[in-house]
Amino acid sequence: MKSLERLTLAHLWTAFIAFAVACVFGLWQMLARSPIPTPGFTPSNYFISVTAHGAAMAYVLTTFFIMGFGYFTAETALQRPLPGKRIAWAAFGVGLLGVVMAVVPVLLGRASVLYTFYPPLTGSAWFYIGLVLVVASSWVWCAIMIVAMRQWKRANPGRPVPLAMYATVANAILWLWTTVGVTVELVFQVIPAALGLVDTVDVGLSRTLFSWTLHAIVYFWLFPAYIAFYTMAPEAAGGRLYSDTMGRLSFILFVLYSLPVGMHHLFMDPEHSTGFKFVQMTLTVLVTVPTLLTIFTISASMEFAGRLRGGKGLFGWIGALPWERPMVLATGLAFFMLWFGGGGGLINMSYGMNAMVHNTSWVTAHFHLIFGGTVVIMYFAIAYAIWPQLTGREAPSLRAQRIQLWLWAIGMMVMTLPWHYLGLQGQWRRVAQFDYANPIIAAWGSWVVVSVAGGAMLLASALLFIWNLAAFHRARTPVQAPFRFALAIHPPERVPASLNGFGLWNALVAVLMLVAYGYPIAQFFIHDRPVAVVHRVDGAQP
Amino acid sequence: MSEDVFREIDRPWRLWASAIVVGVLAFGCLSGFVILPVIQGYQAGIDPYTAICRSLGILPGSPAARQPVSTAPAAPVSQVSWGPSLIARLNKPDAARGQEIAASVCAACHGEKGLTADPAQFPNMAGQSAFAIYKQLHDYKSGARANEIMQPVVADLTDEQMADVAAHFAALQQARWEQTWVRAASPQVETIVRTGDSARGLPACESCHNPRSGGPIETPVLFAQTKEYLALQMQAFKSGSRKNDLYRRMRSISEKLTDSEIDQLAQYYFEQR
Ligand code: HEM
Ligand SMILES: [Cu+2]
Numbered sequence: 019m020k021s022l023e024r025l026t027l028a029h030l031w032t033a034f035i036a037f038a039v040a041c042v043f044g045l046w047q048m049l050a051r052s053p054i055p056t057p058g059f060t061p062s063n064y065f066i067s068v069t070a071h072g073a074a075m076a077y078v079l080t081t082f083f084i085m086g087f088g089y090f091t092a093e094t095a096l097q098r099p100l101p102g103k104r105i106a107w108a109a110f111g112v113g114l115l116g117v118v119m120a121v122v123p124v125l126l127g128r129a130s131v132l133y134t135f136y137p138p139l140t141g142s143a144w145f146y147i148g149l150v151l152v153v154a155s156s157w158v159w160c161a162i163m164i165v166a167m168r169q170w171k172r173a174n175p176g177r178p179v180p181l182a183m184y185a186t187v188a189n190a191i192l193w194l195w196t197t198v199g200v201t202v203e204l205v206f207q208v209i210p211a212a213l214g215l216v217d218t219v220d221v222g223l224s225r226t227l228f229s230w231t232l233h234a235i236v237y238f239w240l241f242p243a244y245i246a247f248y249t250m251a252p253e254a255a256g257g258r259l260y261s262d263t264m265g266r267l268s269f270i271l272f273v274l275y276s277l278p279v280g281m282h283h284l285f286m287d288p289e290h291s292t293g294f295k296f297v298q299m300t301l302t303v304l305v306t307v308p309t310l311l312t313i314f315t316i317s318a319s320m321e322f323a324g325r326l327r328g329g330k331g332l333f334g335w336i337g338a339l340p341w342e343r344p345m346v347l348a349t350g351l352a353f354f355m356l357w358f359g360g361g362g363g364l365i366n367m368s369y370g371m372n373a374m375v376h377n378t379s380w381v382t383a384h385f386h387l388i389f390g391g392t393v394v395i396m397y398f399a400i401a402y403a404i405w406p407q408l409t410g411r412e413a414p415s416l417r418a419q420r421i422q423l424w425l426w427a428i429g430m431m432v433m434t435l436p437w438h439y440l441g442l443q444g445q446w447r448r449v450a451q452f453d454y455a456n457p458i459i460a461a462w463g464s465w466v467v468v469s470v471a472g473g474a475m476l477l478a479s480a481l482l483f484i485w486n487l488a489a490f491h492r493a494r495t496p497v498q499a500p501f502r503f504a505l506a507i508h509p510p511e512r513v514p515a516s517l518n519g520f521g522l523w524n525a526l527v528a529v530l531m532l533v534a535y536g537y538p539i540a541q542f543f544i545h546d547r548p549v550a551v552v553h554r555v556d557g558a559q560p
Numbered sequence: 561m562s563e564d565v566f567r568e569i570d571r572p573w574r575l576w577a578s579a580i581v582v583g584v585l586a587f588g589c590l591s592g593f594v595i596l597p598v599i600q601g602y603q604a605g606i607d608p609y610t611a612i613c614r615s616l617g618i619l620p621g622s623p624a625a626r627q628p629v630s631t632a633p634a635a636p637v638s639q640v641s642w643g644p645s646l647i648a649r650l651n652k653p654d655a656a657r658g659q660e661i662a663a664s665v666c667a668a669c670h671g672e673k674g675l676t677a678d679p680a681q682f683p684n685m686a687g688q689s690a691f692a693i694y695k696q697l698h699d700y701k702s703g704a705r706a707n708e709i710m711q712p713v714v715a716d717l718t719d720e721q722m723a724d725v726a727a728h729f730a731a732l733q734q735a736r737w738e739q740t741w742v743r744a745a746s747p748q749v750e751t752i753v754r755t756g757d758s759a760r761g762l763p764a765c766e767s768c769h770n771p772r773s774g775g776p777i778e779t780p781v782l783f784a785q786t787k788e789y790l791a792l793q794m795q796a797f798k799s800g801s802r803k804n805d806l807y808r809r810m811r812s813i814s815e816k817l818t819d820s821e822i823d824q825l826a827q828y829y830f831e832q833r
Contacts, residue, residue, distance in 0.1 A: 128772060139774055218647065274581065292592070292622060293592040296592030514573045516570050537616070551777060553774065553777060
């Protein structure tokens, strides 16, 4: 096996093993919240489980997947050896060490603080330090991505960077911006509090810093899905990408508008004024633009492919698409879930309507649908697409892959639709148990059970996914064609420097962040601020 | 292709992108900081200047609503206020002074080492959380918790002295924090402790009375206590004769417990040492 393949596999297997284990926790949580008696249930076990599940899904699955896929893309799309492979391995080691450092205290019940860093509740310092190491290892990845693109540009002056790599570097840049907020929060507020160096903490400031990260991070997670939409799905459908420029624009818009918007997670918080919340809501609306651009471009690319394959009429091309190919199927299912998830997202980001859904199950249902659904199903599709290259073998069964994808999408709909409904009924999120003896809550029971059934389908699908990947390693048929990314119908000869680099966009992000977060953060240092007493739950101190 | 050509095709992108971003930002700021607050403020009878300042966060309050004025008198069940200086004092007490007060004033009833000689009358102090001891002392002093014996004892202690003696007792036998779980005699009690009984609205005791839980800072350690005292306090909460627990946390719980459950819970915690 070649060195790039080994590096990529190490990252992706780490991601997917964390994912599969976390799915087991997920189903157990679903059961715990339902009227069905649950083995091993106690409230403290519940919060251990949600912390482990949330952190594994949000930090381990995503970060390792994105790093591994990024390394793969850099070498495959640029067709040059990846620079700094040794450093990449070292960073992988640091990241893995960080995961272990974080997981152990969680499982020991010394860090039941959930995956969001909201003091004054603080867990074991190991948990936070471990996660900082994961972030640090991802910074190394960012540096390698940027260097790889620079080297390629120097070797190919004036030529447009291949779209897949341009998008990957966009994500690296986005991630560097994104992690500033949470890193400052962890290093200057949470870790000192967890270590007992300080006894009080300014929760307004820490929530604000976390919000800086909280929205952009979801776009960091989303990027691979969009990279697959633009550079893998059209090829898989037997066509070409409709427009390369649209792709670049969408990725740039994500970098621009996913950062100065995080305050939409704080609409109900008292520490910020209505004006700044409104400004950030306005900017949030613009995040819909790249999403709509993408839906348009990818639908057009698919139509192109469908017509090439003989599809006729207004919708005939849809039937003509090769749905038996996992990448095409996953794209279709992802778009389907995106409609629901996106619609829910518009409700969440509306200042007024947010009051209705804030801190209810609606929110958890929403991000399971869009993140666990749309995004993760594309992670599956990417894995299926690149695993032949990684292992040098063809998939033994495309059918098993298709079943897995269908099971995931259906399970996700079955789990999240009732969950959304329950949120509207007032069901709280992050609550370990419900009093089903109460007549109002009793009425929720049957819907929660439907959700449990959806969760069971998801777990089955997750296990089948691992099985399918493992099957590659046991397969005999050698790979037929090397992996390549899709080209546009009219591959660009030259693109404006702005669409081939990030200088301009970095400057604009800085302006947006200054306006959106400047005073809201500065106010904590200008005014006398109330502080909260640190509450440590690691048992180190009463 | 020369550099110039690139710069040429790039210029409109730079200009338009900057213009659009700044335009959107200006639109957001104008609506959020001026138009909406002024209109909403007008409807609520707030002058435009105040409304704008409020929307910016320079003045407190909402630009869309008058500040409600409450005339209800405050009736706190406890006067303790957990501030940075108090916490610092509890964490870094004057150990010598705490020791001295304990020996001269408290030892007679709560024992030299914080272990009572007469469990039927006096609670243990050793290994209790400093925050819990301080809260109770302060409550005796302010009258939030009434007791003929303790109130006169603390009447002359200052806040600092109370913190010092609280920290002194807390430091004795810290090892008690490491629990050795003993199973309860009856599974029903085990359930109340570990999972609660949601049908009766009873939260798990463990969700507060556990050093790794998210319960309030003043939550006492139950492991170190005598069973007579534990039962007595739960009965006091139940009858309402003790009412210094914030938000009626323990009163609302104790009211739902039967007398036999109270005894069994006291026994259970007494055995966890
Ligand atoms: C087998 C499939 C899954 C099931 C049954 C499941 C179920 C759950 C449940 C019941 C919760 C707790 C919600 C609460 O307490 O309010 C939860 C939390 C969470 N889930 Fe999942 N989940 C699954 C898959 C996923 C996936 C694929 C992701 C993302 C990649 C994900 C991300 C999260 C996160 C980040 C949290 C933490 C939420 C919080 O702290 O409020 N889950 N999940
Ligand atoms: Cu967001």
